[in-house]
Amino acid sequence: MVSANQDSIRNKLLSILPPDDFSLIAKHLEYVDLPRGTVLARVGEPIDHVYFLASGIGSLVTTTPDGNSAEAGIFGFEGYVPTTAIAEVETSSHDVTMQLSGDAYRVDYNNFRAAMENSSFSKIVIRSIEAFSVQLAQTAVSNAVHDVNERLARWLLMCHDRVTGNEIALTHEFIARMLAVRRPSVTTSLHVLEGNGFLKSQRGMITIRNRAALEEFAHDAYGKPEAEYRRLMKDLFP
Incomplete structure (x- = not known):
């Protein structure tokens, strides 16, 4: 209990x-x-x-x-x-x-x-x-229409929503398995995101450095489910 x-x-x-x-x-x-x-x-x-x-x-x-x-x-x-x-x-x-x-x-x-x-x-x-x-549904659409960089940005934002602080303990191999892509693709995409100053990638750890810019980069890959959750929950039990 x-x-x-x-x-x-x-x-x-x-x-x-x-x-x-x-x-x-x-x-x-x-x-x-x-x-x-x-x-x-x-x-x-x-x-x-x-x-x-x-x-x-x-x-x-x-x-x-x-x-x-x-x-x-x-x-x-x-x-x-x-x-x-x-x-x-x-x-x-x-x-x-x-x-x-x-x-x-x-x-x-x-x-x-x-x-x-x-x-x-x-x-x-x-x-x-x-x-x-x-x-x-958004995951299915994103897998079909967004490139790996945008998909990874979306996924990292979703993880960031669910942790305290800016550090997320993730390996390249695990991310590749979750996104159903090859590990080298994850490494390349992380280099792109890190090069833009959105995050810092170390062995087994990703640190979000510029959340707002990462959201802008993800464009329409991120945001709809999060907005829907807020809409559905906001009026419960006034």
Whole structure:
């Protein structure tokens, strides 16, 4: 059970629940540490817990029958996973893994489903998944129409949105796997972004130096899902 005051809860969805509704779900929440690489769900396997991240970054990864994989979506303290739990589906549709260490509040699947009977909780979760679907659609469009430099800029901005400070612990190899590009392409793109003064790239660490300029460089690759999330959440529980 989570005993912390709701004001200290670092997950956006849990923090905006009306206090009485939060107390109902809080008694079922368990606080857990999530080191990098922690698997939160596997495709086709039963969903044991639903996770509300407080920190860190996770990825939904889609894999083809031939074993090729790419990141489909990214999440942090603004949402929950596995997303399929909302539809009363007991197995995950994606592999879900922590890409940056963090912590979370988790609830077992049955208690999550019971909480969906609460109108305030269900409203928040449904709006969250709607915003997430916009991100998934934007990823598909970006992969089709933007070059690697813009895609990398977008991805780094999304990571920056979900960390404290300007440092993001990422390797070139990991970024390549998430973007489904070759590692040399990531190295070249990082050189471009660094040459423009947007960031500093060191071994295993990227430091954002000029956020505004990086957003301008990303152009329309970044921003729509983020704006949609704000729109969907801004009027909850006046």
